[in-house]
Amino acid sequence: MRIAIASGKGGTGKTTLAVNLAAVLAEQGLAPVLADCDVEEPNSHVFLAPDWTSEKRVTQPVPAIDVTTCLGADCRRCVDLCRFKALILMAGEVMTFPELCHGCGLCAEACPAGAVGWTERDLGVVRSGQAHGLRVVGGLMRVGEPMAVPLIREVKHEADTGALQIWDCPPGTACPAVASLQGADYALLVTEPTAFGLHDLTLAVALVRELGLPFGVALNRAGMGDDRVERYLDKEGIPLLASLPYSLEAAQAGADGRLLVEALPGMREAYTELWLALRQSLDQEVTS
Amino acid sequence: MKQIVVLSGKGGTGKTSIVAGLASIMPSLVLADCDVDAADLHLVTQPKIITRHAFISGELARIDEDKCSGCLLCEQKCRFGAISPEPRVLPEHCEGCGLCAYVCPNEAIVMEPRHCGWWYESHTRFGILVHASLTPGAENSGRLVTTVRRMAVDLAEEQGCEYVLVDGSPGIGCPVIASLTGADLALLVAEPTVSALHDLKRVHELARHFHVPCLVLVNKADLSQERTREILDFCARSGVPVAGEIPHDPIFTQAQLAGKSVVEYAHDTEGPRFGRIWESMRAALGRSLVRL
Numbered sequence: 127m128r129i130a131i132a133s134g135k136g137g138t139g140k141t142t143l144a145v146n147l148a149a150v151l152a153e154q155g156l157a158p159v160l161a162d163c164d165v166e167e168p169n170s171h172v173f174l175a176p177d178w179t180s181e182k183r184v185t186q187p188v189p190a191i192d193v194t195t196c197l198g199a200d201c202r203r204c205v206d207l208c209r210f211k212a213l214i215l216m217a218g219e220v221m222t223f224p225e226l227c228h229g230c231g232l233c234a235e236a237c238p239a240g241a242v243g244w245t246e247r248d249l250g251v252v253r254s255g256q257a258h259g260l261r262v263v264g265g266l267m268r269v270g271e272p273m274a275v276p277l278i279r280e281v282k283h284e285a286d287t288g289a290l291q292i293w294d295c296p297p298g299t300a301c302p303a304v305a306s307l308q309g310a311d312y313a314l315l316v317t318e319p320t321a322f323g324l325h326d327l328t329l330a331v332a333l334v335r336e337l338g339l340p341f342g343v344a345l346n347r348a349g350m351g352d353d354r355v356e357r358y359l360d361k362e363g364i365p366l367l368a369s370l371p372y373s374l375e376a377a378q379a380g381a382d383g384r385l386l387v388e389a390l391p392g393m394r395e396a397y398t399e400l401w402l403a404l405r406q407s408l409d410q411e412v413t414s
Numbered sequence: 415m416k417q418i419v420v421l422s423g424k425g426g427t428g429k430t431s432i433v434a435g436l437a438s439i440m441p442s443l444v445l446a447d448c449d450v451d452a453a454d455l456h457l458v459t460q461p462k463i464i465t466r467h468a469f470i471s472g473e474l475a476r477i478d479e480d481k482c483s484g485c486l487l488c489e490q491k492c493r494f495g496a497i498s499p500e501p502r503v504l505p506e507h508c509e510g511c512g513l514c515a516y517v518c519p520n521e522a523i524v525m526e527p528r529h530c531g532w533w534y535e536s537h538t539r540f541g542i543l544v545h546a547s548l549t550p551g552a553e554n555s556g557r558l559v560t561t562v563r564r565m566a567v568d569l570a571e572e573q574g575c576e577y578v579l580v581d582g583s584p585g586i587g588c589p590v591i592a593s594l595t596g597a598d599l600a601l602l603v604a605e606p607t608v609s610a611l612h613d614l615k616r617v618h619e620l621a622r623h624f625h626v627p628c629l630v631l632v633n634k635a636d637l638s639q640e641r642t643r644e645i646l647d648f649c650a651r652s653g654v655p656v657a658g659e660i661p662h663d664p665i666f667t668q669a670q671l672a673g674k675s676v677v678e679y680a681h682d683t684e685g686p687r688f689g690r691i692w693e694s695m696r697a698a699l700g701r702s703l704v705r706l
Contacts, residue, residue: 134452136584137426141609166585167423167616169609209473209511230493230511269619272556272588297425297584300451300548300555304506321670322430322454329452333550337506351667381638383608 128291129404130310132334134326136297138316139346139370140164142380143400144294145173146387150397151290152259161285163306164296165250165265165277172383176255176262184265184280185246186273188224189213189233196220196241204233204242225272249277252284258385261288274302282309299333307334312408313341314367319351324358331364340411342404347372365407368400415570416699417563417578419448419597421621423613425584427605428633431666433581434458434675435688436695437540442576445538446566447545448559448593449583450531458673461536461543469533469546469561471554473510473525475503481522488514488523506551530554533562535569542569556588563593584613586620599699600626601657605634606641611648618654628654629698631691635659657694660687 131144141164148160162170171178189204189212198218205213205220212226213233224247234242250267263285265277274296285291295306307313313334317327327343334341342365345355350372359366370376379389386393420429420436433455437445447455475496477488482501489497492514496507503514515523530553533546544566546558566578582593594600600621604614614630621628630649635642642659649656669679677684 135425135454136452137424164585166587166590167613169424169612172608172612207512207516228509228511230509230513231491232511232513232516235491235513235516267586269586269616270591270623272591274585274587298451298555299550300589301553302585302587303451304551308506320667321457321673325454325457326452329550336551350664352671377637380609381605381607381641 127289128293128309128311129314130293130295130307130312131314131316132295132303132307132330133297133316134299134330135317135323138318138323140297140316141169141173141294142386143314143316143344143346144292145170146385146393146397147401148260148292149258149385149387150394151401156290157260157288158290158292159261159263159285159288161281161291161293162262162264163278163281163293165267165274165281166296166302168264168266170262170294171264173385174257174262176257178253178255181251181253184249184252184277186227186229186249186276187244188227188229188247189222190243190245191220191222192241192243193219195239197239201238203236203238207232207236229276249273252277252280254284275305278302278305299329303333304337307337307339310339312404313339314404315341315343316346317343317355318347319345319353319355321354323351324355327355328358331362340408342367342407344368344370344400346370367403367407368396370396415576415578416598417567417580417596418599418601418695419580419582419593420601420603421582421590421594421617422584422603423586423617424605424610427603427610428666429603430454430581431670431676432603432631432633433579435677435684436579436692438675438677439685439688439692440577440579443541444566444570444573444575444578445541445543446562446578446580447543448562448580448589450546450558450562450589451548451550451555452583453545453547455543455581456545458670458675459538459540459543460673461534461538461545463534463536465535467533468529469531469558470527471530471557472528473512474505474508474528475510475514476524476526477501477503478522478524481520483520485519487517487519491517509553528553531558533558533565535565541575542573544569556592559589559592586616590617590620594621594624594626597626599695600628601695602628602630604630604632604645606632606638606645608641611641611645614645615648618652627698629657629695630654631657632659634662637662655694655698658687658691
């Protein structure tokens with residue numbers, strides 16, 4: 127079972143829910159794997175403090191032009207075909223912009239002279255380790271790298287060793303969120319009871335519907351705003367799996383990088399109930 | 415004309431609320447909401463849309479079933495898993511590279527322009543707002559950010575506005591890079607949490623990579639004195655000036671629920687506070703000018 131935890135709005139509590147849920151499930155002996163797909167700004171390691179036992183460099187192939195065989199201005203097929211402007215003709219030579227390259231391979235396919243070879247662009251690292259009885263897999267994107275998606279895919283591939291996986295997704299509804307959500311059995315959307323929280327939730331709902339994923343919502347920091355989110359969920363018939371109340375103690379424990387299920391009374395039970403509600407929601411989806 | 419981008423690294427530190435607060439104080443500005451896939455600035459600025467533009471960017475492959483022979487060469491060659499064995503194009507995976515169309519022996523694949531969302535030029539009580547909505551799941555968010563920024567800059571120049579204030583998105587990937595390059599100042603909004611400091615360091619490194627001077631603002635500062643101290647220590651060690659600290663206050667949420675900036679909602683306290691933050695920003699912009 128693969129549960130993706132996403133949101134739309136940043137800062138609603140995706141990582142908080144992911145790490146605390148994973149910790150509770152590990153305590154129950156379910157051996158979850160936590161995949162931190164927010165490769166731009168990962169935070170799950172702050173709360174779980176895994177011992178990183180493996181780290182793997184991840185690269186993307188980018189073209190390397192062999193100037194001895196390249197036909198240059200007499201051909202320029204790669205330059206004209208590239209949709210991403212990653213190849214240009216300058217002073218008769220084909221030059222590459224590696225950071226614009228999507229690694230599609232069209233240039234190599236089209237080159238009549240076999241002049242397109244491959245080199246690598248560093249995307250970042252994928253690392254894995256153990257903590258709190260669970261396996262943690264995460265990615266750390268190179269600062270300056272524009273594309274998160276290839277690294278996210280590697281993280282998920284590396285994390286695909288367990289039957290139960292929790293995917294901590296990045297915020298937003300663009301390609302990093304899409305790449306993180308793809309293939310999930312269920313999406314848990316985390317929101318807060320505010321105007322921004324509701325608005326971005328509606329975008330996340332549109333996304334998971336587009337992707338055809340069963341989903342439910344967890345309302346984090348309940349009580350800090352108003353009831354607009356609950357009214358929306360009611361109107362749309364979207365299951366509210368949990369309402370986790372705002373508290374200064376929870377905010378401060380989170381600020382210090384502590385697991386709420388260890389730091390505060392009642393949290394372990396709240397997350398266990400969330401899990402039961404999620405299972406029930408997923409079972410209902412499967413049977414309907 | 416100066417461009418200021420508000421970033422954070424971590425989501426939820428208060429960028430949009432702070433942009434709205436600054437917009438209530440700053441003279442002569444154009445606002446740009448570059449958080450294109452989760453745009454919220456319109457919720458507190460109540461824009462009146464003047465012009466609306468379809469954002470057409472990149473391409474999507476389409477297979478013409480009549481010409482398709484089912485050879486599946488496209489599916490074999492595609493590096494993004496965007497073609498299923500029927501064959502059918504999976505739009506959420508397709509990056510619009512055109513390799514499938516190029517290799518198809520029957521010319522059965524067409525690359526079609528992709529409508530990825532909308533961008534708008536609007537009037538608000540603070541000035542012009544350029545904003546956008548990326549269709550959920552669509553590609554090319556970075557290009558939409560670039561479009562929004564370029565329009566905001568053009569409008570500012572046309573109208574003789576002194577500032578473009580950009581509400582950025584979380585992260586450090588291509589939409590953030592598109593918001594950052596060529597900016598005159600990056601205001602980095604942090605909160606006193608271990609996560610936010612970790613993320614702040616990365617977005618700061620990104621800004622340095624693009625030679626954009628930074629200023630840090632600590633929001634919700636009294637949530638943890640110790641963590642605020644850590645952020646200030648980081649700033650001191652890294653030579654990043656601090657624009658100020660904002661206390662953790664329910665009026666931020668209340669203002670948002672009321673559709674107002676926090677300065678409008680609680681002018682007596684927040685007016686002077688944001689005025690001081692703005693003065694720090696002006697000083698930072700002045701310093702950059704001197705450095706050049």
